[in-house]
Amino acid sequence: MSTDTILGFAVAGTFVLYALFGGADFGGGVWDLLASGPRKAEQRALIARAIGPVWEVNHIWLIVGMVLLFAGFPRAFAVLSVALHVPLTLLLLGIVFRGAAFTFRTYDTRGDTVQRQWGLVFSGASVIAPVLLGMCVGAVVSGTIRVEGRVVVSGFFASWLTPFSWAVGVLALCLFAFLAAVYLTHEAPESALREDFRRRAMGAGVAVFVAALVVLLLAREGAPRVWEGLLRSPFALALHAGTAVAAVASFALLWTRRFQWARVAAAVQAGLIVLGWAASQHPFLVVPDVTLHGAAASPGAQRLLLVALGVGTAVVVPSLVLLFRVFRPVPTPSAGSEA
Amino acid sequence: MPMTDLLYARAQMGLSLAFHIIFAAAGVALPVLMVLSDWKGRRTGDADYQKLSQKLAKGTAILFAVGAVSGTVLSFELGLLWPEFMGQYGEVIGLPFSLEGVAFFTEAIFLGIYLYGRERVSPGMHLFSGVMVAVSGAASAFFVTLVNTFMNHPSGFTPSASGPMDVQPLVAMFSPGWQYQTAHVLLSCYQASAFAMAGIHAFVLLRYPGAAFHRKALSVALPLACVTALLQPVVGDLSAKHVAKAQPVKLAAMEGQFETERGAPLRLGGLPNVETGEVPYAVDIPKGLSILAFADPDAEVKGLNAFPRDEWPPVAKVHVAFQVMVGTGSAMALLALVTLGWRWRKKAWPHGRKLMWAWLLSGPLGVVAMEAGWLVTEWGRQPWILRGVMRTADAVTPVPHLAAPFWTFTAVYLFLGVTVVLLLVRQVAGTLPTRDSGLPGGEAHVH
Numbered sequence: 001m002s003t004d005t006i007l008g009f010a011v012a013g014t015f016v017l018y019a020l021f022g023g024a025d026f027g028g029g030v031w032d033l034l035a036s037g038p039r040k041a042e043q044r045a046l047i048a049r050a051i052g053p054v055w056e057v058n059h060i061w062l063i064v065g066m067v068l069l070f071a072g073f074p075r076a077f078a079v080l081s082v083a084l085h086v087p088l089t090l091l092l093l094g095i096v097f098r099g100a101a102f103t104f105r106t107y108d109t110r111g112d113t114v115q116r117q118w119g120l121v122f123s124g125a126s127v128i129a130p131v132l133l134g135m136c137v138g139a140v141v142s143g144t145i146r147v148e149g150r151v152v153v154s155g156f157f158a159s160w161l162t163p164f165s166w167a168v169g170v171l172a173l174c175l176f177a178f179l180a181a182v183y184l185t186h187e188a189p190e191s192a193l194r195e196d197f198r199r200r201a202m203g204a205g206v207a208v209f210v211a212a213l214v215v216l217l218l219a220r221e222g223a224p225r226v227w228e229g230l231l232r233s234p235f236a237l238a239l240h241a242g243t244a245v246a247a248v249a250s251f252a253l254l255w256t257r258r259f260q261w262a263r264v265a266a267a268v269q270a271g272l273i274v275l276g277w278a279a280s281q282h283p284f285l286v287v288p289d290v291t292l293h294g295a296a297a298s299p300g301a302q303r304l305l306l307v308a309l310g311v312g313t314a315v316v317v318p319s320l321v322l323l324f325r326v327f328r329p330v331p332t333p334s335a336g337s338e339a
Numbered sequence: 340m341p342m343t344d345l346l347y348a349r350a351q352m353g354l355s356l357a358f359h360i361i362f363a364a365a366g367v368a369l370p371v372l373m374v375l376s377d378w379k380g381r382r383t384g385d386a387d388y389q390k391l392s393q394k395l396a397k398g399t400a401i402l403f404a405v406g407a408v409s410g411t412v413l414s415f416e417l418g419l420l421w422p423e424f425m426g427q428y429g430e431v432i433g434l435p436f437s438l439e440g441v442a443f444f445t446e447a448i449f450l451g452i453y454l455y456g457r458e459r460v461s462p463g464m465h466l467f468s469g470v471m472v473a474v475s476g477a478a479s480a481f482f483v484t485l486v487n488t489f490m491n492h493p494s495g496f497t498p499s500a501s502g503p504m505d506v507q508p509l510v511a512m513f514s515p516g517w518q519y520q521t522a523h524v525l526l527s528c529y530q531a532s533a534f535a536m537a538g539i540h541a542f543v544l545l546r547y548p549g550a551a552f553h554r555k556a557l558s559v560a561l562p563l564a565c566v567t568a569l570l571q572p573v574v575g576d577l578s579a580k581h582v583a584k585a586q587p588v589k590l591a592a593m594e595g596q597f598e599t600e601r602g603a604p605l606r607l608g609g610l611p612n613v614e615t616g617e618v619p620y621a622v623d624i625p626k627g628l629s630i631l632a633f634a635d636p637d638a639e640v641k642g643l644n645a646f647p648r649d650e651w652p653p654v655a656k657v658h659v660a661f662q663v664m665v666g667t668g669s670a671m672a673l674l675a676l677v678t679l680g681w682r683w684r685k686k687a688w689p690h691g692r693k694l695m696w697a698w699l700l701s702g703p704l705g706v707v708a709m710e711a712g713w714l715v716t717e718w719g720r721q722p723w724i725l726r727g728v729m730r731t732a733d734a735v736t737p738v739p740h741l742a743a744p745f746w747t748f749t750a751v752y753l754f755l756g757v758t759v760v761l762l763l764v765r766q767v768a769g770t771l772p773t774r775d776s777g778l779p780g781g782e783a784h785v786h
Contacts, residue, residue, distance in 0.1 A: 053455035056407050056447040060440070066414050067440045070425050071433020078426025081418030085738040092415055093751065096408045100755055103404035107397060107762055150426070156738055297430030298506045304434055305508075312441035319448040319471075326456050 003302035004292045007072040008285075010309060012278035014065035016271045020179065021058035023172075023270070025051050027180025029098060029126020030173070031200060032119060042193055044119065047180075048106070050187045053327050055102065057320070059095070064312075071305050075150070076285040076295035080136075082152045083145040083286075087132045087160050094129030097121055127173065134172030138165030141281045142223040147289040164215070164222025171211040175270055178204035182250065182266040185259040187329045194259065201254050201262070209247070212273075225287055229280035236279045243272040345732055347741035348420045351748055353717065355413055357710055358752045362406030364709060366446070367476040367525070368532030368563075369399040370453075374469040376559045381462070387552045391559065394766060399472075400454050401762055405755055407447065412748070420741075424724050424734035427502040431495060434508040435485040442479035446472055477525060484524045489514045491716065492585055493725050515585055519578035520716075526571045527712060531705030533564035534671065538702015539767055541695045548690070550772045557698075558688045561678060564705075568675035571668055576631070583632035586726070587641040588650060589719035592657040594628055595621065596642045603628040603640035608662055611654045616644070618658070652721045660718065664711035667704040674701050 028047045035043040070077035081088070098121075105118035139145055139160035146154040159165075181201035188194040219226040229236045250265035283291050296302065373395035380388030414436075418425045449471035457465060489495075495511025496503035537560040540553045547553070583590045590596070595611035595618040596603055605628045609621025629638040643651055674697050681689040689695075724731040 053451040056404065057444070057451055059407070059411070060444045060447055063411055063414050063443070064440050066418075067433065067436050070418060070429035071437055072430070074426050074429030074433075077418050077429055078422035081415075081422045081425070082736055082738060085419055085736065088415055088419060089744050089747075092412050093747070095411055096751060096755075099404055099408040100758075103401055104758060104762065107401055107766075109765075151737075297433070301430040301433065301506050301508050305437060308434055308437040308441070312437065312444070315441055316444045316448070319445055323448045323451055326452055326459050 002293075003299055003306060004296045006306060007068065007296075007302055008278075008282070008292045010306075011065055011068050011072070012275060014061050014068060015278070016274045018058075018061035018065060019175070019270055019274050020267050021054070022061055023130065023176040024179040024183050025055045025058050026098070026126045026130045026173075027176035027178070028184070029102075029123045030177040031180055031184070031197075033123035033127060034200075037196065039193055039196055043196060046184060046188055046193060048102075050184060051102065052106065054323065055099065057323060059099065062095075068305070068309070072297055072302055073285055073292065073295040074297055076290050078150070079145070079147050079152055079286055079290055079295075080140070083154060083156070083159055084136050084139060086156055087136050087139075091129055091132040091136070094125045094132060098125035098129060101125065130173045130176045131169035134169035135160050135165040137172070137277060138162070138168030138223070140286055141168075141226055141277060143225060143287040145286050145289070147286065162222055164218045167211065167215045167218050167222075171208070171215050174204055174207040174211045175273065178208050179266055179270050182254065182259075182262050185254070186263045189329070198254055198257070198259075201266075202251070205247070205251055205254070223287075225284075226277075226280045233279070236276065239272055239276045239279050243269055243276060246272060344739060344741045345735050347745045348735045349731065351741065351745040352416060352420050354745075354749060354752060355409065355416055356713070356717075358756065359406065359409040359413055360709065360713060361531075361706060362402050362409060363480065364528035364531050364706075365402040366399070366406045367473075367480045367528040369395055369402065370450075370469060370473040370476055371529065372532070372536060372559055372563065373399055373453075374466065374473055375563075376556075377466060377469060379559065381466070385555070387555050388559075390552065390770075391556050394770060396454055397766055398763060399450070401759060401766075403447075403450060405759055407443075409752075409755075410443070419738075419744075420736055421724060421734040422736050424729060427729070428496075428725060431493075431503050431506050431508060431511045432486050432489050435482040435489075435512050439479050439482035439486075442475045442482060446475040446479060449475065477528075480525055480528055481521050484521045485512055485514070485517055487716065488517045488520045490725055491520075491589075491720055492516055493728050498728050516578070516581045519574065519581050522574045523571070523578045523712070526567050526574055527705070527709045529563055530567035530571055530671070531709045533560050533567060534705035535702055536560040537564050537698050538700075541698035541702070543767070543771065544690065545692065545695050545699060547772045552770055552772075554688075554690060557690075561682075561688050561698075564671075565675035565679050568668075568671040569679075572672050575665075575668065580632060580634075583640070586719070588643065588646045589652065589657070589716075590632065591641060591643045591646075592652045592654045592719055593661040593715060594640075595654065595658045596628065596640055597644055598642040599639065599645050600642065601629065601639045602626045602637050603632075605631060606658075609658070611658045613643075613651070613654050650722065652719050657715055657719045660711045660714040664708050664715060667708040667711070671701055671704050671708070674698070 028051050032044050032047050035041075035047075037043075066077075069080075101118045101121035105115055105122060108114055108118060139162070142159075142162060142164050144154060144159040144162060144165075145152065146159075178201060181197045181204050184197040185194050185201060188197060216227075216230070219230075230240060231237075246265050246269035250262050250269055253259075253262035253265055281287050283293065285292055285295050297305070373392050376388045376395060377392035379385070380392055449468040452460060453465065453468040453472055456468065460468070489511050492514045493511070494514045495507040495509070497505045537557060540557045540560065543550055543553045544557065579590070579593075582593070592611075594603075595606050595609060597611075597616040597618075602625070604623040604625050606618050606621040606623055609618040611618045626636040628640055630636050632638065632640060643654065677697075678689055678694065681694065720726055722730050722732065724734045
């Protein structure tokens, strides 16, 4: 396998991990905004407890993806930075306000009103950021970003403000909210709270299904490559079939309250959706003008990058395992019978 | 390319870095102070050190979070503002960036365990996590400084019209002068944080001289502050000697040296005038520059006039920033000497009003010196983004209306800065003694 392909996989892999971890943190913010019912405060407390120790770590997958992109495929990074300057800047503002407001809420102890205000900034940013992220993805895959030589010729707005991109943005939001709700069923210490998030998870699951359907319908016009990839490439077809199976499984597991396994199925479903995106645009990094190979750094630089990736994996993975072991939810006696 | 968009891009990048640098430095140094007091607390069983360590952990949490998000902004801004630079040289300099990512990842993981895991892990594991935070914080500063060294002294590739050829990332990663610049930057992180912490506790001690908690806090900050303040001039001198050899035009701007001359004087202060080629208001020390830069009173120092005018950095800005850095650095070194002298004679850290005032007033100097030093190296490299290879003007994004993101981020950073200061003030206020009893109070509202 060429270094291009391996690094391409690595970039796709970091995006999968960012969706599964960072995405779920955004989803937590969505449920903070939508907290309701008699256990409103408990819902918010659970979300804060679940996100607190890990959000900075989860969020670093995005930076890893960025670094791999500019070190491994510098031309693609330059093109994307120009074509998507506006949505990426807005996404950054979302990321800044989400992280800062979450931390300020934890340490600003001046009373309920102030806490609520920080909470609103945190949850509002958590809704906006995933939509923008999805819109960028939509623009990249749809073929609306055009490059001549090294110059982006498709303008700074038209490529990402298409109906298809909006639909992908909404899909990302629904998917992240779904992931968060499913994870939270497993994190919840008592059954009433667990039921709250089970209902939310199933609602969000339906929303994911509808949003995915809309994306597919719009893809025929808005992103022909995705549409064709869906029908022609057996590999993409298998990925999408796998996604469907995982989606049905996570629904069935939620229905039967097997939360630990529902979490796994939901993660597989979300991961396959991201991989499905990556597969449908292969071998392009920016459809249709920038390929993996065309944007690639020199083979020597890519090989060293792979070594760094290996070193990073050797250092980070054991540390991550430790982190998640330390903060795994402590099962309560009543949870044991259901798990 | 309209000039104003380039200026806005530079201003936005500069502002983002100036903001981030403070939080990054705190993320490097506060874990060390936090672990030191944690360890002191464990060894002595003194509850005050334990509490200090917890306070420092909260400060670290707030500052690290802002550092993490502002660092994310920077990693995107490299492309958003300088796509030509990243598009061509991303592969040359991607290696230290990736390793910085690894270090940052590790820091975030162990900070999570340290901050939230106090009750969940063994005491040994907890302390180990703190040490890992401190080590990976230093590593991440080390790697990211290597990128800046590369921009100052590019190596590890052959430039060509279509971009870099014959790329050797390992050579680029350790571009000439890396050892001086990384040491200088790491020291500045510890020095700036330790001086800020000492300033805060000196402030409280001036109002409540009997506050035992703050005496102990000062005893944690002062050793680090004194040692770094004395080491920094030595490292800074090595760094300047390297600049004198490797980047003579930057040295000429730093010193306001317009003509090439033997036995060049050291100019203290003054405001260089590029039209007249003079430095009015400066105090000259004969042959000082030749001695400092080349260890030879008659050494030749290249002047700005030896270089094409369009390759001059902004001379006045570089000179003034350099004077500020050296001036504040000297003041801090002097205070460190006096403090250590007192410590040596009296066998205790000082607590008299005069020295407390000196430490209070010196509290911000570390940060001032760090920002000034960073301005020296960045302004001093202009008009190049990659010295001698790519001009900043050729790297900037074609996206128009860059005033909009500049003012947006200015407002955001202002808001974040003010909020962080208020939060930290409240953290300190929670440790103030009640009615001069010397006992910390006001803890009830802090969870």
